[in-house]
Amino acid sequence: MSKLTDLTLSEARDALKAKKISSKELTQAYLGAIESLNPALNAYIKVTPERALAGADAADARIAKGQGGALEGIPFAIKDLFCTKDVQTTAGSHILEGFVPQYESSVTTRLWDAGAVMLGKTNLDEFAMGSSNTTSYFGNVISPWKAKGSDKDLVPGGSSGGSAAAVSARMCLAATGTDTGGSIRQPASFCGIVGIKPTYGRCSRYGIVAFASSLDQAGMFARNVRDAAIAQTVICGHDPKDSTSSPKAVPDFEKALTGNIKGMKIGIPREYRVEGIDPEIAALWDKGITWLKDAGAQIIDVSLPHTKYALPTYYIIAPAEASSNLARYDGVRYGLRVLPDGGGLTDMYRKTRAAGFGDEVKRRILIGTYVLSAGYYDAYYKKAQRVRYLLVQDFKKAFEQVDALLTPTAPSAAFAIGENSDDPVKMYLNDIFTIPTSMAGLPGLSLPAGLSSTGLPLGLQIIGKSFDEETVFRVAGVMEEAAQFKALPQKVAA
């Protein structure tokens, strides 16, 4: 008999509804997997077994009465950037260690209302700043994957590295993530799973620890496209508590998986074929193009001329917004307080923030403060907002010709822990293919499309028009069928 943790989300949903399995046994299987794998992978900062089992019992009771929501009894992991009432929420930072929110984020509220069960809170780069999950105060997340013939620990990607590792190693059925510049798609690519960042405004940001508010969006990690579509449908929708959340109706994304993309126009942005592109990545991209052609789609060469400027523009805008958002951590209302003997308020601020923030966060706050400071604001911040306008126009023009775009997700497979850490700019380049989409607020999905020569997963990214996640899911469903990606990581629920 196959293990409970082998069931996909849609299979588990159907089995629960048919009362073939109980949420309790499913939840226990995942708690068991966490117990055996988490010490090595460090994917969870906090596991909440009591709450999980209580949630499972409640779900089973509802199912017994013939009630229950779209995710009734399904065990989820939550990125530790979402505020969860009465459960510590750290954002991976020392400055928020011990912070226990008194309210629930809107995204997680939607999950619990739909019957989902919380297994715990997953590790992340501090304040979601990073591409390797090596900046968390609570330690590195280790990828469940290993390269062929090497025992080196690899990064799961970041910033949502804990969620990606947990889904990949089957320590949960699905997990929430957030994506500011690639923090869902890049770890999904590194861990061989599906990750979706919806259109900016699809999900409420209420109760998500803010990084860069004009870019932050919540999304989902799951084992396959259908599971991601089911879970993503639940967390989308308008919320009066976030004025940027869209009032647009949310379609049932699962219904978009028709398997038919005949006649659809898919754009291949030529600027993404960057100089020195990894030949394996280029080959995988070509394979993806062939799959789409075989499914009857029309492939169109498109141009996004300002692509190369997206990354430096992001590194003005995101730090600027971060420096402003993170000003709230001052040792007064919550989190860490460092007050030297006889020190005043200013000493407290400066020492608290020096002790509470890690290196990468400080670096970004300082950059953000610099680009917003008097004398530099016009040259950097205003300039970046203008270039951002051009980036948005690039996509608008491309989408006049095509229904979706296909690109690689990341420029490489997962790298070893410690690699790329000597030079911040080198680390930033990890998000070269994901950041332009974020800058334009468009939906993007990464799906596992193949393995590298070293046996590590590689993802392809599908980018859609604003509020057209349906097309993204539909194309992804067809590509998944063609890719037949079945590989599992070395470390996976036994």
Added chain:
Amino acid sequence: MSIDTVVVTKIARLASIEVTDAQKEHYVRELSGIMKWIEQLAEINTDNVPQLTSVSETTLPLRKDEITDGHKRDAVLANAPASDYGCFIVPKVIE
């Protein structure tokens, strides 16, 4: 425009983050590297380009100006490092 220790000292003060002299040297190198890489934006002519204010094309909704929340004093104070008499406690501000 180059970043030196004077600039780092100034922005660290603006950001209210204490930095040691050794850290200042380190930040001069790192921040200079990042800003130098960012300088490539100067290549683009943006003279007649508007600034993007939002990617969402929806107008921000208005709602009635009415009280919808409140009476959460204890919840607000629950995570305070120091509180008393229903207030946050901070070091003395006025001499």
